[in-house]
Structure formats: C-alpha cells, structure tokens
Amino acid sequence: MSERARHWQYDELPGVDLLRARYVHKTFVRHTHENFVIAAIADGVEVFHHGGGDQYAGPGPWRW
Numbered sequence: 001m002s003e004r005a006r007h008w009q010y011d012e013l014p015g016v017d018l019l020r021a022r023y024v025h026k027t028f029v030r031h032t033h034e035n036f037v038i039a040a041i042a043d044g045v046e047v048f049h050h051g052g053g054d055q056y057a058g059p060g061p062w063r064w
Contacts, residue, residue, distance in 0.1 A: 005021035
C-alpha cells in the first residue's frame with residue numbers, strides 16, 4: 001500500500017480546496033484549520049483531537 005495525495009482547486013467552486021488522499025501511516029502534527037473541513041472516509045480510520053480528547057472517524061453512517 002502506497003501513500004498518495006492530490007490537492008487541487010476547481011474553478012466552479014471558488015475558495016474551496018480539494019484533497020484526495022490515501023494515507024497508510026501518515027501522522028500530522030496537531031494543527032487547526034481556519035475554515036471548515038468536510039471529509040469522507042472510505043476505508044480505515046482517522047483520529048483527531050476535539051473536545052478535550054481523541055475522536056475516531058471511519059466509514060459508514062455518522063454516529064454521535
């Protein structure tokens with residue numbers, strides 16, 4: 001499994017950055033985003049820090 005990422009902008013969606021990526025063992029330093037981030041996870045799990053603890057997100061229906 002190889003990691004890959006593609007970042008681009010679409011003229012019909014001004015101000016929106018798009019990213020399609022496959023990360024196998026990618027770890028990001030803790031950071032914030034100035035604006036909203038909308039993600040769709042097809043496989044695996046993403047871990048992010050929010051509300052004082054780690055949150056886990058994976059494929060399937062969103063659950064509180």
